[in-house]
Amino acid sequence: xxxxxxxxxxxxxxxxxxxxxxxxxxxxxxxxxxxxxxxxxxxxxxxxxxxxxxxxxxxxxxxxxxxxxxxxxxxxxxxxxxxxxxxxxxxxxxxxxxxxxxxxxxxxxxxxxxxxxxxxxxxxxxxxxxxxxxxxxxxxxxxxxxxxxxxxxxxxxxxxxxxxxxxxxxxxxxxxxxxxxxxxxxxxxxxxxxxxxxxxxxxxxxxxxxxxxxxxxxxxxxxxxxxxx
Amino acid sequence: xxxxxxxxxxxxxxxxxxxxxxxxxxxxxxxxxxxxxxxxxxxxxxxxxxxxxxxxxxxxxxxxxxxxxxxxxxxxxxxxxxxxxxxxxxxx
Numbered sequence: 136x137x138x139x140x141x142x143x144x145x146x147x148x149x150x151x152x153x154x155x156x157x158x159x160x161x162x163x164x165x166x167x168x169x170x171x172x173x174x175x176x177x178x179x180x181x182x183x184x185x186x187x188x189x190x191x192x193x194x195x196x197x198x199x200x201x202x203x204x205x206x207x208x209x210x211x212x213x214x215x216x217x218x219x220x221x222x223x224x225x226x227x228x229x230x231x232x233x234x235x236x237x238x239x240x241x242x243x244x245x246x247x248x249x250x251x252x253x254x255x256x257x258x259x260x261x262x263x264x265x266x267x268x269x270x271x272x273x274x275x276x277x278x279x280x281x282x283x284x285x286x287x288x289x290x291x292x293x294x295x296x297x298x299x300x301x302x303x304x305x306x307x308x309x310x311x312x313x314x315x316x317x318x319x320x321x322x323x324x325x326x327x328x329x330x331x332x333x334x335x336x337x338x339x340x341x342x343x344x345x346x347x348x349x350x351x352x353x354x355x356x357x358x359x360x361x362x363x364x
Numbered sequence: 365x366x367x368x369x370x371x372x373x374x375x376x377x378x379x380x381x382x383x384x385x386x387x388x389x390x391x392x393x394x395x396x397x398x399x400x401x402x403x404x405x406x407x408x409x410x411x412x413x414x415x416x417x418x419x420x421x422x423x424x425x426x427x428x429x430x431x432x433x434x435x436x437x438x439x440x441x442x443x444x445x446x447x448x449x450x451x452x453x454x455x456x
Contacts, residue, residue, distance in 0.1 A: 259415035306432035
């Protein structure tokens, strides 16, 4: 069976010619291609809504392209005003069944987002993904909340990794959750030595990450802002 | 003599990955298969696979170090051959 018609339609409405060609030639799994398409739609929609809120003119999503750098970090490019350097900063994430994006009008904003399905994780998973200090934070929560907060911490690490532009350099243990607020869902994260060296701009920060649960999905996002350590 | 050869470990990986949640690939799995680009797995899946392999081999393995190494790579991907070599080093 060929690819679904709805995806062809979405691609024509949402993507510029280069993006359509790139997506069409990337091959690979059709589910991944669909998620990549959804992610681009989410990012462009986030940008369009920001502009509309600012009283800007409506723009078509296909008038923008999303490029990715060597680390997979997405950047927005106008196909109409090719010289523009002040386009919003964006970040995109997807997991099975859902794609999310965040945008900031500040082109230099260090944005990051992640989404994962809420799944019960084992002690073995925690040992490889979380620092001892993070497991101590989890121990203070009700046992029934643990799976959700393991997912929130994981998503927060991914979001902060994206905000640095280096991803999980040094692995998931290279970013530490130093506090969590179970009421607001806000976490404070600090970079380990390796990421601090790679991204000195965030090395001295307690980076605020907003986390939430919607149905069986957990997501986290950050603007790369926070207080000094 | 090593009791865990790379070929045996690749076989184990192929068996485990044949029914691994998150996998979006149904082609053959061999030493050249890439974890992210070919199997379509995500970062979190690499942690889950680490935990699955620790259960399979009945011992703790230094996956945190492997994940840290993976984060430093330009390509941010690992072939099953490389993963098998890591396992061979630590299982024998």
